[in-house]
Amino acid sequence: MKPIEANNPQPGVGAVGLIPTDNSAQSILQFSGAWVHGAAIAKPVEALIAEFDSAQKPRRILLQTRNLTGWDSRLPTYLIKIIDWCRREGVEVDASGLPEGVQGLLKLARAVPERTDARRSAHGVSLLADVGKSVLAGVQDAKGLVYFIGEAMLAGWALLRGKARFRPVDMLLCIQDAGPSALPIVTLISLLVGLILAFVGAVQLSMFGAQIYIADLVGLGTVREMGALMTAVIMSGRTGAAYAAQLGTMNVNSEIDALKTMGISPMEFLVLPRLSALILMMPLLALYANLMGMLGGALVTVSAFDVSWLQYYNETRRAVQLHDFTVGLGKSVLFAVLIAIAGCMRGMQCGRSASAVGDAATSAMVNSIVYIVVADSVVTLICSRFGI
Amino acid sequence: MADPHITVTDLTMAYGDFVIQHDLNFTICRGDVFIIMGGSGCGKSTLLKHLIGLQSPAKGEVFYAAQNFWEADADERVLIMRSIGVLYQSGALFSSLTLSENIALPLTEFTRLSRGEIQDIVSYKLALVGLAGFEEYYPSEISGGMQKRAGLARAMALDPEILFFDEPSAGLDPVSARLLDDLIINLRDTLGTTIVVVTHELASIFAIGNNSVFLDSETKTMLATGSPKKLLAESTDPKIIQFLTRGKGRAV
Numbered sequence: 001m002k003p004i005e006a007n008n009p010q011p012g013v014g015a016v017g018l019i020p021t022d023n024s025a026q027s028i029l030q031f032s033g034a035w036v037h038g039a040a041i042a043k044p045v046e047a048l049i050a051e052f053d054s055a056q057k058p059r060r061i062l063l064q065t066r067n068l069t070g071w072d073s074r075l076p077t078y079l080i081k082i083i084d085w086c087r088r089e090g091v092e093v094d095a096s097g098l099p100e101g102v103q104g105l106l107k108l109a110r111a112v113p114e115r116t117d118a119r120r121s122a123h124g125v126s127l128l129a130d131v132g133k134s135v136l137a138g139v140q141d142a143k144g145l146v147y148f149i150g151e152a153m154l155a156g157w158a159l160l161r162g163k164a165r166f167r168p169v170d171m172l173l174c175i176q177d178a179g180p181s182a183l184p185i186v187t188l189i190s191l192l193v194g195l196i197l198a199f200v201g202a203v204q205l206s207m208f209g210a211q212i213y214i215a216d217l218v219g220l221g222t223v224r225e226m227g228a229l230m231t232a233v234i235m236s237g238r239t240g241a242a243y244a245a246q247l248g249t250m251n252v253n254s255e256i257d258a259l260k261t262m263g264i265s266p267m268e269f270l271v272l273p274r275l276s277a278l279i280l281m282m283p284l285l286a287l288y289a290n291l292m293g294m295l296g297g298a299l300v301t302v303s304a305f306d307v308s309w310l311q312y313y314n315e316t317r318r319a320v321q322l323h324d325f326t327v328g329l330g331k332s333v334l335f336a337v338l339i340a341i342a343g344c345m346r347g348m349q350c351g352r353s354a355s356a357v358g359d360a361a362t363s364a365m366v367n368s369i370v371y372i373v374v375a376d377s378v379v380t381l382i383c384s385r386f387g388i
Numbered sequence: 389m390a391d392p393h394i395t396v397t398d399l400t401m402a403y404g405d406f407v408i409q410h411d412l413n414f415t416i417c418r419g420d421v422f423i424i425m426g427g428s429g430c431g432k433s434t435l436l437k438h439l440i441g442l443q444s445p446a447k448g449e450v451f452y453a454a455q456n457f458w459e460a461d462a463d464e465r466v467l468i469m470r471s472i473g474v475l476y477q478s479g480a481l482f483s484s485l486t487l488s489e490n491i492a493l494p495l496t497e498f499t500r501l502s503r504g505e506i507q508d509i510v511s512y513k514l515a516l517v518g519l520a521g522f523e524e525y526y527p528s529e530i531s532g533g534m535q536k537r538a539g540l541a542r543a544m545a546l547d548p549e550i551l552f553f554d555e556p557s558a559g560l561d562p563v564s565a566r567l568l569d570d571l572i573i574n575l576r577d578t579l580g581t582t583i584v585v586v587t588h589e590l591a592s593i594f595a596i597g598n599n600s601v602f603l604d605s606e607t608k609t610m611l612a613t614g615s616p617k618k619l620l621a622e623s624t625d626p627k628i629i630q631f632l633t634r635g636k637g638r639a640v
Binding site for chain 2: 260261263
């Protein structure tokens with residue numbers, strides 16, 4: 001096999017050296033060889049400058065080349081460092097010995113002086129400033145949330161008065177997206193959650209021979225709690241994040257600006273259909289999730305223990321009352337509002353870059369999960385306090 | 389002709405504490421083709437945002453005819469905004485709607501025209517910008533230049549009194565840019581539309597502009613206002629001369 005070097009010759013070596021002159025006030029810095037990407041440079045620029053620093057400073061440096069076989073950006077970047085050093089130390093530089101192209105590039109790089117305030121300082125932010133900044137950002141965030149909720153309520157009021165401007169077909173699309181399209185995943189997850197609940201309960205209850213009460217556990221657990229909660233978690237990932245990404249992209253593309261300057265409120269045109277679609281669909285999904293959860297529980301109980309379908313059905317009917325459904329469905333409406341608000345708000349506040357859209361989707365998802373769990377605990381506390 | 393359409397007084401624009409431009413004073417008359425010019429990053433687009441109601445001024449006023457835009461209540465402001473059309477830099481078409489739905493949107497929301505009439509207007513507006521037959525295309529299916537022209541068709545949908553253009557010729561080939569310039573002049577001549585253009589395309593500035601404001605990023609204020617040709621002939625400010633001659637300076 002032929003060595004690779006044959007086709008792809010090793011890039012050369014770039015050499016740099018000081019040439020002694022008779023005149024002690026002037027040094028000649030000579031460059032030779034290949035000054036290209038991939039070439040080995042004999043002496044790093046820092047080493048050269050350190051050498052200059054340690055020796056007696058010449059009054060004048062003449063830069064020249066000899067037998068230079070090739071050069072690219074590597075040579076000018078090296079030279080700029082040296083020239084900068086010379087300027088700082090008050091040493092005169094004569095670049096006339098360099099190829100014309102290099103001279104031109106050096107001149108070009110110096111043509112526009114660096115803006116004094118343009119460079120961002122990399123360090124110098126204290127911990128205290130960081131804390132202050134995040135507190136201020138938090139306050140800003142809270143203000144944004146209150147503002148957004150206010151706007152959403154005004155839009156809702158406009159909808160009730162029949163004055164909201166949006167395309168009904170958009171609303172139908174949102175409903176389809178937030179409702180029927182979510183059925184498969186809701187089916188799967190709630191069936192499995194019902195199964196898990198039944199197994200967890202079975203371990204304890206079978207110790208007393210009380211397997212029939214698995215129906216109570218699964219029934220109450222899904223209807224009051226897990227049905228709404230799991231649907232909300234699914235929807236915040238499926239729909240809340242999608243809302244944030246859709247609205248965020250529209251923001252990046254100035255589509256939201258375009259709506260505003262048309263005199264159409266984006267709150268009414270974009271947020272309202274999404275919000276109402278989710279509010280309409282979530283209770284239905286939660287109801288369906290309840291059914292699936294109980295089915296999952298029944299599957300486990302009937303197949304693994306000595307309980308018949310009819311017994312399970314009767315026990316569930318006895319245990320789960322209408323007001324349990326009310327609690328669960330009420331929660332699902334609340335979650336729908338929270339998910340839609342988190343998603344739409346993050347989308348509308350989205351910055352104008354591709355990464356901002358990603359951030360919006362992420363924070364929509366994180367926010368809605370936090371809102372959901374906090375709201376769920378509060379509602380559960382209230383319910384147990386009042387014995388509902 | 390000297391009937392003021394938009395008057396800007398003592399306008400200061402800022403993001404938080406960071407001032408973009410301060411103390412802007414100029415008047416855009418009815419039927420003007422008004423150019424907002426200046427180097428990159430001097431706040432031209434920000435000024436446009438202040439004029440079309442996307443960003444509120446830190447100080448100062450914007451009057452539409454005699455009405456104070458930023459002091460007006462929300463309903464009045466929406467009314468003013470309905471009388472303007474904006475062509476955004478990227479076109480800003482609604483990506484989930486077809487071209488015909490895009491253009492039909494303001495018509496269905498703000499007029500009582502029948503569906504058939506709206507379709508006729510949509511086809512006519514698309515034909516005006518040279519996109520006849522593209523009604524059922526989605527914005528992602530056509531080129532950037534076509535998106536821009538479709539955006540113009542949408543901006544013109546309601547026959548606005550004022551049309552704003554944000555860098556209309558950016559990303560267009562020279563011939564299309566020239567056609568757009570011709571279209572702008574045509575709109576002004578036939579409909580009497582007031583035109584406000586943000587641009588730094590010298591060819592268009594001289595071809596279409598009859599009034600302008602020159603923003604400077606260093607002093608953060610306007611250096612001059614008036615007809616671009618007159619500015620080139622009479623201004624003594626080296627920055628303006630440099631800008632209007634592509635950096636060549638005044639030929640003496």
